[in-house]
Amino acid sequence: MLYEGDVYRPPSEARSLIIQVTIGCSHNTCTFCHMYTDKQFRIRTREEILKDLDECRQAIGPYVRRVFFADGDALVVPTKLLLELLHYVRNNFPNVERVTSYGTAHDVLRKSEEELKALRAAGLEMIYIGAESGDNGILAHIRKGETAEEIVEAGQKLKRCGMKTSVTLISGLGGKKGIERHAESSARLINGMNPEYASILTLHLTPDSPMAQEIARGEMDLLGPEDIVTETEIFLKHIDSPGTVFRTNHASNYVALAGTFNKDIPEMLRELEEAKKHHWYRPDWMRGL
Ligand code: SF4
Numbered sequence: 608m609l610y611e612g613d614v615y616r617p618p619s620e621a622r623s624l625i626i627q628v629t630i631g632c633s634h635n636t637c638t639f640c641h642m643y644t645d646k647q648f649r650i651r652t653r654e655e656i657l658k659d660l661d662e663c664r665q666a667i668g669p670y671v672r673r674v675f676f677a678d679g680d681a682l683v684v685p686t687k688l689l690l691e692l693l694h695y696v697r698n699n700f701p702n703v704e705r706v707t708s709y710g711t712a713h714d715v716l717r718k719s720e721e722e723l724k725a726l727r728a729a730g731l732e733m734i735y736i737g738a739e740s741g742d743n744g745i746l747a748h749i750r751k752g753e754t755a756e757e758i759v760e761a762g763q764k765l766k767r768c769g770m771k772t773s774v775t776l777i778s779g780l781g782g783k784k785g786i787e788r789h790a791e792s793s794a795r796l797i798n799g800m801n802p803e804y805a806s807i808l809t810l811h812l813t814p815d816s817p818m819a820q821e822i823a824r825g826e827m828d829l830l831g832p833e834d835i836v837t838e839t840e841i842f843l844k845h846i847d848s849p850g851t852v853f854r855t856n857h858a859s860n861y862v863a864l865a866g867t868f869n870k871d872i873p874e875m876l877r878e879l880e881e882a883k884k885h886h887w888y889r890p891d892w893m894r895g896l
Contacts, residue, residue: 608659612646616675617735617773618857619804620707623673624663624700628656628692632679634711636750637739638817639777639810643679650684656692664699674706682710682734686722693729705732712736712753712761723768733771733803736761741796742788745781749818755796762800772802778838778860779810779830786830790838794845797868801848805868809835809859811894832861832888836879839864843872843879861888 611630616623631646663671674696682689696703708731715723715734740746741755765772774797781789797805810829812819821827830838839855839862851868853875862882864875882888 608662613642614677615642615679616677617707617709617775619773620673620675623675623707624667624671625675625677626656626659626663626692627651627678628676628681628684628689628708629678633683633714634680634752636752638749638821639780639812641813641816646678648679650688653688653691656688657695660692660695660699668700669702671700672702672704674700674703676706676708679709680711680714681708682714682718686718686726689726689731690729693726693731697730703730706730707733707735710734710736712738712758715761715764716757720764720768723765723770727769731770733773734765735773735775736802737775738793738796739775739777740780740789741776741792741794742781742785743792745785745789745792749780755792759796759799762802766801771804772800773804773806774800774802776805776807776842777810778807778835782827783830783834786834786838787841790841791845794842797851798845798847802851804852804854805848806854806857807839807842807860808855808857809861809894811859832886833883835861836883840876840879843876846872859894861894863889 610627614625614627616625629650631643631648633648635643635648693706696706736758738758739749739751743754746754762772762774776793822829846868848868853866853868855862855864862879864878866875
């Protein structure tokens, strides 16, 4: 099996079998994102995907415990094909425990509740949603193509259908002027979704991205560690999402936090205060920059 182009997956899927069911991202216009800019989006054919699955079945079938459907938003694939793939996984990988994928809010909202429930019953356990921000001004600025209301609605719909969600936000997306707005609205977004998992990445740009060019022109600023920590503090102070497991363990983050809302928020705030006091920030050479 050969992957087409670079393949991305969430940190928690590091040990999963990754199967490309799409190439690229169906949206592909977010101004900070470089992941799939070199790919022309397409849904792979049933034959292409089944060929990959079959090769993996023969080579490592009994060892596969988790499967991740890539690329950018595999949930965009028609439900009929996704169900066929999920049934193949269930019938041919005897020890598989779960299947997950990325999905946009629009992918979720386009499917009916019956479709989502059928996907869940067939083994699709969790959808990773890149929400990025809860502020509609910031979402429009980064050309996300979705509103905070739509993202919350998608999260609630997945919950009603028994599917777990893992929501990612990006620190620094509002620049210095937008710190409070981004932090408070993102907390409201998480509160509205009450996802199983939430995480924050720190803005990390390639020089050719539209947002890096905005910064180069002086139209936006890139936040340093102190501002990023301040933003996370404001975010945590506005969170009310009991049971959500929260992480800032991505390589891009200056401070790694891990806890469960709401009970661990005081401890995480204390850790951020300590980090600020002692300048305990992950250096850039360790941030994959
Ligand atoms: S951030 Fe997500 S939705 Fe936006 S272009 Fe990148 S992969 Fe696509």
